[in-house]
Amino acid sequence: MATTRDLTETAPPATDETITCQGERFRLYLTDEAIQSRLQEIGTAISEEYEGRTPILVSVLNGAFMVTADLMRYITIDCEIDFMKLSSYGDEKVSSGNVTELKRIDANLQGRDVIVIEDIVDTGLSMQFILKKMQAHNPASLRTVTLLHKPTSNDTDVTLDYVGFDIPDLFVIGYGLDYGQIARNLPHIYILDEE
Numbered sequence: 001m002a003t004t005r006d007l008t009e010t011a012p013p014a015t016d017e018t019i020t021c022q023g024e025r026f027r028l029y030l031t032d033e034a035i036q037s038r039l040q041e042i043g044t045a046i047s048e049e050y051e052g053r054t055p056i057l058v059s060v061l062n063g064a065f066m067v068t069a070d071l072m073r074y075i076t077i078d079c080e081i082d083f084m085k086l087s088s089y090g091d092e093k094v095s096s097g098n099v100t101e102l103k104r105i106d107a108n109l110q111g112r113d114v115i116v117i118e119d120i121v122d123t124g125l126s127m128q129f130i131l132k133k134m135q136a137h138n139p140a141s142l143r144t145v146t147l148l149h150k151p152t153s154n155d156t157d158v159t160l161d162y163v164g165f166d167i168p169d170l171f172v173i174g175y176g177l178d179y180g181q182i183a184r185n186l187p188h189i190y191i192l193d194e195e
């Protein structure tokens with residue numbers, strides 16, 4: 001999988017602080033502060049690169065609602081927003097590999113500068129599915145943002161334009177990311193403790 005912008009940062013090692021979710025132990029991994037600082041950098045880059053244009057952000061529900069709300073506030077040029085919703089992992093930690101669309105985009109994307117916002121790219125199947133849907137609208141341009149990226153797990157060949165953090169191939173929760181629909185409200189991101 002290609003990343004076209006030199007914005008990727010490898011996330012720091014997990015801390016010793018742990019929480020339990022669905023009976024499993026997770027380590028504090030990315031603090032709200034680290035996330036915000038990275039989103040600010042990406043928001044600034046987008047504002048500069050899209051100067052004079054009005055991009056439309058396409059947020060992928062449910063997981064990306066939080067990153068979208070924060071990133072949008074770091075974008076200082078005019079921008080619009082719309083939402084699509086894909087099937088999720090369900091209650092499992094591993095993707096079923098089947099992606100289905102639960103809510104379609106409402107906006108007319110023809111001739112628009114579209115920026116897709118994801119919380120995490122794992123196998124890349126969801127992003128591949130989304131990009132195919134977006135291309136069908138004939139946008140003027142199409143770029144992708146993901147807060148997290150698991151580079152060792154990619155099966156697909158999609159281009160990620162703005163990547164918050166490269167992370168190991170381990171399950172993460174918090175900051176919009178769920179485990180069986182809970183944990184989305186945690187302000188920080190936690191990573192599964194393998195020990």
Ligand code: 5GP
Nearest residue numbers: 063095121122123124125126171172177178
């Ligand atoms: P992909 O299609 O790239 O395999 O997976 C993308 C979607 O799977 C994400 O939008 C997210 O909903 C879910 N996902 C992938 N990895 C994780 C993870 O580590 N934690 C959580 N909570 N969801 C994940």
